[in-house]
Amino acid sequence: MHTAASEPSKLKVKVIITNPFPFFPECIPEELKRDPRWVCCNRRKVPYVALVGEKETASSADPVTWRSYSEALEAFYAGRYAGIGRVIVTGEGFIGIDLDGVRNPDTGRIDDDARRLLSRLDSYCEVSPSGRGVKVWVRGGLPISYVKPGLEVYTRGRYFTVTGQMLPQYPATIEERTGTLTEIVAEEFPRPESRRCYSGPYSGPRLDLDQVLETGSVNVLAEISDASADRKYRILCPWIEEHTAAPETGTVVGQYPSGATFFHCWHSHCRHRRWRDFINYLRWFSSWRSSLPDYTGGSSEVSGIG
Numbered sequence: 001m002h003t004a005a006s007e008p009s010k011l012k013v014k015v016i017i018t019n020p021f022p023f024f025p026e027c028i029p030e031e032l033k034r035d036p037r038w039v040c041c042n043r044r045k046v047p048y049v050a051l052v053g054e055k056e057t058a059s060s061a062d063p064v065t066w067r068s069y070s071e072a073l074e075a076f077y078a079g080r081y082a083g084i085g086r087v088i089v090t091g092e093g094f095i096g097i098d099l100d101g102v103r104n105p106d107t108g109r110i111d112d113d114a115r116r117l118l119s120r121l122d123s124y125c126e127v128s129p130s131g132r133g134v135k136v137w138v139r140g141g142l143p144i145s146y147v148k149p150g151l152e153v154y155t156r157g158r159y160f161t162v163t164g165q166m167l168p169q170y171p172a173t174i175e176e177r178t179g180t181l182t183e184i185v186a187e188e189f190p191r192p193e194s195r196r197c198y199s200g201p202y203s204g205p206r207l208d209l210d211q212v213l214e215t216g217s218v219n220v221l222a223e224i225s226d227a228s229a230d231r232k233y234r235i236l237c238p239w240i241e242e243h244t245a246a247p248e249t250g251t252v253v254g255q256y257p258s259g260a261t262f263f264h265c266w267h268s269h270c271r272h273r274r275w276r277d278f279i280n281y282l283r284w285f286s287s288w289r290s291s292l293p294d295y296t297g298g299s300s301e302v303s304g305i306g
């Protein structure tokens with residue numbers, strides 16, 4: 001006979017035991033396993049350091065929090081984590097592509113558009129933990145990452161869960177695909193040239209945002225597709241040392257079709273900072289002041305003093 005008292009204890013057991021993602025380690029490409037770039041994660045994909053003892057969050061920007069594949073495996077099999085993940089690192093030559101919401105988890109059917117993309121990439125791919133997406137690993141070089149709803153291409157600054165639940169119709173190995181991926185990026189993340197001519201209420205000088213970021217050595221993490229902006233990038237905040245939680249996320253710069261530029265960082269220390277603060281910082285930080293048009297909004301140089 002059921003008693004009311006038996007229900008809470010049942011619930012408690014459910015909370016303690018982590019329900020793991022599907023996991024087929026034998027299918028994970030050996031080249032991903034080689035270097036210590038591994039983390040563990042919970043059901044909500046929060047990354048953790050692969051430790052068996054204490055629990056400590058990890059960051060895809062902090063190599064100190066990464067471990068070897070075997071350490072990640074050991075921590076995962078200890079039963080406290082839902083899965084393991086591999087960090088995508090600059091200059092290593094791996095690119096991770098995430099296609100979200102393209103697969104029916106019940107039937108396994110993948111959308112036609114996504115299948116065309118997967119055939120072109122023709123490299124190792126696996127089903128994501130939710131069963132609704134596909135993650136592809138290729139070898140290649142791209143200058144930055146590209147992000148829009150449903151399609152994310154990462155060259156760094158991210159970790160991907162790795163399930164080993166590979167799609168057998170594609171290679172079991174990670175293939176070099178720089179050319180194909182460059183074409184795909186050009187098609188999927190087009191630059192709206194015509195909108196450059198639009199003249200809105202903003203009438204200041206038009207800066208070349210890409211040039212500013214390059215000259216200022218700004219660390220661009222990803223280009224973000226955003227219908228309201230001509231271009232928009234996720235960057236590393238110049239004031240990153242002042243951030244507390246998740247320091248590498250939440251900072252964007254961009255340019256509207258009118259030419260106006262913006263900077264926004266949601267971290268509390270940066271909340272008051274705007275484009276002018278950002279450009280002033282770049283000017284202060286580097287010695288390229290003379291190569292930039294004055295863009296501080298009317299502040300003029302006073303000569304002859306001092």
Ligand SMILES: [Zn+2]
Pocket residue numbers: 237238239240243251265266267269270
């Ligand atoms: Zn900031």
